[in-house]
Amino acid sequence: MTNTPMQILAPDAAGLTTAAGILRAGGLVAFGTETVYGLGADARNDTAVAGIYAAKGRPSFNPLIVHLSDLATAEQYCVFNDDARALAAAFWPGAMTLVLPLRQGAGISKLVTAGLDTLAIRVPDHKVARDFLEKFDGPVAAPSANPSGRISPTNADHVIAGLGDKIDAVIDGGPCGVGVESTIVSCVGKPAILRAGGIPAEAISACLGHPIAVPDDPDMPQSPGQLASHYAPKGQVRLNAQQIDPGETLLGFGAVDATLNLSPSGDLTEAAAHLFDCLHQLDAMGATRIAVSPIPDHGLGRAINDRLKRAAAPRD
Structure with missing residues (x-):
């Protein structure tokens, strides 16, 4: 975050160019998706990602979702298996986040993955978001653009009211669609839904050709990072x-x-x-x-x- 006042940027070529430059310089830019407004930072920049947590007052380092412009870009950062490719083909762009093995040498900040060897990624179905991602041409970590514990923002005014003095810019892309969070699906091992969202389990099961584990299943894998000693070094x-x-x-x-x-x-x-x-x-x-x-x-x-x-x- 710079000491300059927050900029409200139009979703045009000039605004997106300015926003991409802010991210490259390590700043924070909020932008709309079809779900909610996200608070974006360069996912390769440790200090910028730490700035997300500081701006939100986020109480713990949960893994962050990285937004990418298309499947080809996503494959630069993660290793896809057949299930992941099928889901991406069916539901991207859209409100589905895939948790996949992180590709070796991908350069993603450990604050984004919370030190894990997996990465949560999605391709948003929102023209302004995708234009912004293409202009930046890199991975953008982006949780919801609101103070931690507050209602998620679905328009630029919500972002300004909650984070206006803590971030560098917001791209005013208008109101979000339904405002439903993305469904998070782990494709590490047997596919499982880690968080219910805008894409129902029935549609995912139909795509895969077999039932998928859902959050109510007693044997469903827990979200990464919840084990008490998960972040432990060897010593x-x-x-x-x-x-x-x-x-x-x-x-x-x-x-x-x-x-x-x-x-x-x-x-x-x-x-x-x-x-x-x-x-x-x-x-x-x-x-x-x-x-x-x-x-x-x-x-x-x-x-x-x-x-x-x-x-x-x-x-x-």
Whole structure:
């Protein structure tokens, strides 16, 4: 987010060019889709993605949906199997999100995937959104453009009222259609619906030629990232460390002497952007005991602490 006032951009060539430039510079742009307005950032830019969480006041790093202009672009970032191709052919562009294996070297921020090896993607059925995505020519992470916990926005005025002083621009693409969230389908292993949405299970089952697991099924896989220790590095983690014990590696925050530091200046947005990368670096170092400096438990600090608590949770 820059210090300049938020821009309200028209959905014309000039407005879309300006919006794409803001994203390339690491800014935040809200834009309409057929479901709701999304708050977009370059999905490859850690700091920009952290800015989404800061602007929304989002309490935890849930995996974000990445919006892409077409199937060919989507295949640059994910590995498709036969089921995924069938669903994409039938329902894209449209209100379906597919969870697929992340392609090696795709360059997507770990904040987008919440450190997982899967990616949630969709191709929206909205002319302005697709024109914007084509103009930007890259992956756009975009949860709903509203403060966390508030009603999802279905027009530009909703975005302005909720986030007007926290983002760089909104493309006024008019009102959304029905405003129903996308159906999320995991195609990792046996297809399963992770979130009900605008495309009913019956239509998905008909497309696949067999029934699909739905959220009411007791044996349906849970959404990624919900297990208590899901975000754990290989080493044991000790939180709120005021000093380092023998054999520990310090993951620091603020003005401390640490092997790795989330943010030497104590900036929570910077710390959020570095969190998952630092955990991966600790694994690469072979750290077996990890001490973590105290992190303030406000703003993005709540999200950082949520993931660190999961990382420190007892394991089976």
